Amino acid sequence: MLRFQWRYTYKTCSYSNQAIPGRWKVQEVAGTNLDISELVEAQFKLEEQYLALIELNGSISKFAFKNAHELRGPLSAILGLINLMETTDSRPEYLQFLKKEALALDQVVRDINEVLLSEGKLKP
Structure with missing residues (x-):
């Protein structure tokens, strides 16, 4: 049983594959034959x-969206603590809080890496 397939290319460069079911009896074939099996497989x-x-x-x-927000939390805390340290004695x-937030930020960066x-995506 033979199975025939042809490709029709439209003006828009799209295409459709058409197949003739094996139960049909082909009476005449005209045209050229080209084995496109490799092309179809590659596509x-x-x-x-x-x-x-x-x-x-x-x-x-x-991943990037989630980690950007995880980075912003500790970074905002560090910036806030720095502002607080500038305005008060x-x-x-304060230094302990600053160290804690810096370590949290460092851990997020390590997790990303x-x-x-x-x-x-990254070489050691």
Whole structure:
């Protein structure tokens, strides 16, 4: 049983694949034959890669958005403590708060680097 397929390209450069079901009886064939199996397979792989990249891009965007907000929290606290230290007498407790927030910010940056290293986006 033969199965025939043809591709029709529209003026918009889009296309449609048409197939003749195997139960039909072909009475006459006119035209040229070209084996496009490799081309169709390559196109299928490109479409899969495209969809994977779209998904990855969404994941990266969510990751960046989340971590930008996680960075802003400790950074705002550090800036606030610095302003407080400038306007009042410095107390040791302010320095402890400042150190705590700086360490929290450092940990967020380390977490980001760890994710990037595990995904191969960053070299050690």
